[in-house]
Amino acid sequence: MTATMESETPHLRGCLVVFEGIDGTGKSTQIELLARYLRARDIEVETDFEPTRGPWGMKVRQAAQSGERLSVEDEVECLLQDRREHVKNFIEPALAAGKWVLLDRYYLSMMAYQGASGEDVERLREMNEEFATIPDAAFWLDIPVETALERMNARGNGHDAFEKEDFLSAVAKVYSEMEMPWLHRIEADGTIDEVQQRVREVILQELGV
Ligand code: TYD
Secondary structure, three states: OOEEEEEEHHHHHEEEEEEEOOOOOOOOHHHHHHHHHHHHHOOEEEEOOOOOOOOOHHHHHHHHOOOOOOOOOHEEEEEEHHHHHHHHHHHHHHHHOOOEEEEOOOOHHHHHHHHHHHHHHHHHHHHHHHOOOOOOOOEEEEEEHHHHHHHHHOOOOOOOOOOOOHHHHHHHHHHHHOOOOEEEEEEEOOOHHHHHHHHHHHHHHHHHO
């Protein structure tokens, strides 16, 4: 009886939380810490990233790692296809099952990176919002480009074709001009714990957890 009733109870939809910023801002560390915090509150959490490791995402990654990007039109096409599959096969089913989804990059990355490569930022937003779930909250982890590059150098895994100073400055400028009510700028030039504290304050204020 109880089991039947439980299986008939619709899940409360989960929240979609997105982390954005130029490379080297510490997105993945912050995502892991936030996932730990949420799981300690009995929330089921999935973490993931874009571009995915599916065929469309890999095409963009492999080109960038070889030092030579695809044309910006091809990037847009591949990354939209990658995101379409991600939303349909992973993000939406997880949210519908009541899980929170924490993403390392989403369509704000396309607005910032392909926007900084010459595409119209508003048009990119529209193309994505035709099919992509709007985040419940997004964090733009903001650090100076020089600091991000120092961190990338310290990691020692070389630079891909996206990781050039002038280009990353242009990307940061696009992020700084975005205005969505659910997008929160986080000063990310502090310690890991300080940054996480700022993230959690927003989660509490905006999503009540
Ligand atoms: P990144 O998060 O840096 O992956 P990894 O840490 O595994 O190398 O993503 C790779 C690059 O893809 C990054 O420099 C930004 C770029 N990118 C876009 O240009 N547009 C997009 O829509 C997305 C999701 C990523």
